[in-house]
Amino acid sequence: MHLDPELLSRLQFAWVIGWHILLPAFTVGLASFIAFLEGAYTLTKRPVFLNLSQFWLRIFAISFGMGVVTGIVMPFQFGTNWSRFSDVAGNIISPLLAYEGLTAFFLEATFLGVLLFGRHLVPPAMHFIAAVLVAGGTLSSSFWILTTNSWMQTPAGFEMIDGRFFPVDWFAIVFNPSFPYRLAHTVSAFYVTTAFVVLGVGAYTVRRGQQLAEGRTMLRLALWFLAIFVPAQMIIGDLHGLNTLEHQPAKLAAIEGLWDGGRSVPASLIGWPDAAAERNLAEIAIPRVGSLYLTHSWNGEVKGLKDFPPNQRAPVAIVYFSFRIMVGIALLMLAVVAAGFWLMARRGLDQSRWYLRLCQFSICFGFIGVIAGWTTTEVGRQPWTIYGLMRTADSFSPSLTGSNVLVSLLLYVAVYLVIYPVGVGVMLRTVRSGPLSTDEATPIAAGRSKSPVEALAPATPEATP
């Protein structure tokens, strides 16, 4: 059997980025949520906010730690498996990655230490500032990594000399055509993902009937937040699609499963894209609607896959289905939020057991949506690493053999299949012990148990002598 180092390197990258992205998808939003809770507590002094902040901080510590160790793997992939890409594009992408480290990683790491361990060592205002700085760090990280990714999708501001990319205009590189849309769409997706987790955990807490105040607060905060962000995310997604139509027409044609371009194109709802036959099997499509939502005009012109040679088309079926999964998830999300408001209006939100269970189930929606969206945009970029300019086949490290990459891929698979179940299990246990659990039964080991617990305590010894 012939082992293809390029294909295996792609699988390895997909594996390590796919698992990694689940963590920022959660922690970017959670860091902002914790900063909000700390701020709300500082202003209102209502204990419910402090309890929730300490509870989510425990979960944040676990998921952030996993995000760090799986994140360090990522920049090394550029070197180990994609060294030709690093050489050819290094002049442009490297400062963007370096700025992520300089503006985000040190900030997050240092102030998370203060947030977790320093509640008694720094003044309360400084503790709140630490929470804001951690949240700011996660957003800065998103900014720089997405500008890097966007430049690979819609390269700008460069010149080619001897087959390598050289920077000409840094503003054009950083704010390349797809970047504002991708940044808004991705960060919004991360916020929505976190909000669905908070919604589900709130529902679970309410359903168990203990710590009702905390559970109800989580449920309502999440629902109000989602009522704004789910529709907003759909609008941003539409704008992002228009941007893709303009700058990556071949990707858009794959997303739509549109083989024959032209005016008044149909909208394909579902079918099976057959790349060999260049048509969709068993397709359900609505005439002319494709042009309407893609160009916002009944007879707008859209390019089809046949307008591009076969060696410039993405794997159509993967892109076609991952996009439909993402849209399907968005519709489900909207339904969950709408049902929540309907129940709230009837004052039945906290009593509706089927709805609370549905909310628990919807914890997975955001993660599925993020993975599906990421697959759409990344597989849709194929067969290019830098869209239209550098092929994936020309990007991987020439020294690697298929068996080299097979060994590393299998090791990454084995390790991630150990750490993710353990991590999820540990987080579930934290959820099960509830927002008011004090961990006092558990001995202090890593030093992290005390910090969330004791913040409640210091006032009491002096107050009750």
Place this chain on the structure above:
Amino acid sequence: MTAALDLVPIWTIILALAVFFYVALDGFDLGVGMLYNFAADRSARDVIMNSIAPIWDGNETWLVLGSVGLLAAFPVAFAIIIPAVYFPVLLMLLALIFRGLAFEFRFRDAEHRTVWDHGFAAGSALAAFAQGVVLGAFIQGFHVEGRQFAGGSFDCFTPFSIFTGLGLMFGYALLGAGWLVIKTEGPLQDWARVLGRRCLIGTVLSIGIVSLWTPLLAVPIAARWFSWPNIALLAPVPFITAGLVLYAWRSLNNQSEYGPFLAALGLFVMSYLGIAISLWPMIVPGHFTLEQAAASPSTQAFLLIGTLVLLPVILVYTGWSYWVFRGKVRADVGYH
């Protein structure tokens, strides 16, 4: 745009500093991790872990800056060196995963505490060894064609690189012992001093053997050190190193709190200097000089503007967090 001003020397210094900060800071973390499983009981292990729990994450971040900094300042060196050390890098990354997660999981996944304890110690040891192999392979040089590594993925494993791997384990463990002397007291501190002495012996042997082995690897390196007048000009390097060894031994035996750590740090500075003198001005030994491998002037300038502002800020708040978590650590009271 800024062709008039050559930024390569500045970037060489920044990258050298970033790599050194990583080696010094995560070095003592990894060293503490390696000593961890030799501790007498669980309460001792709790103290040992507490001594680095709030800061390890920031320390490891220098690894990201070092690797991305290499890509930014000398992209072709990154594109050659990293695939050449494919398996050491893989082992290091997987080891760092277990080491990093042990901080949380050891405590939250209590029924598997022993597993995570071993993961912490073995992960630290394997990461240190892998980094030492990378160092040895780097000193030895790579088979390069054009702008790419053209050797095999196992070429980096040689007797020399295996030896530098073991040597770096001793060096990191010495740093870790020095850190524990600062952060602990009583019997635990005495224990750290005993282990520190053993690590010092291993470190000195490693430095000595690598110092003699390296000139044998390449004629230019031997010529650099042993030709006149270099041999006179560079003579202070071994003499200062010998002085530091004596100071390290004495401070491990007397009551000095900061002496062992500072002496270990000094030994790392001198070893680092020794490697730099041997290889200067190459970034890919035998193939690319620093100037030849440098990124485009525009890339260097764009990143330098932010780095000159952000790096001092990072150093200030990192220093501040060390100040917040200063003092001795105890198991029973955590951080109070």
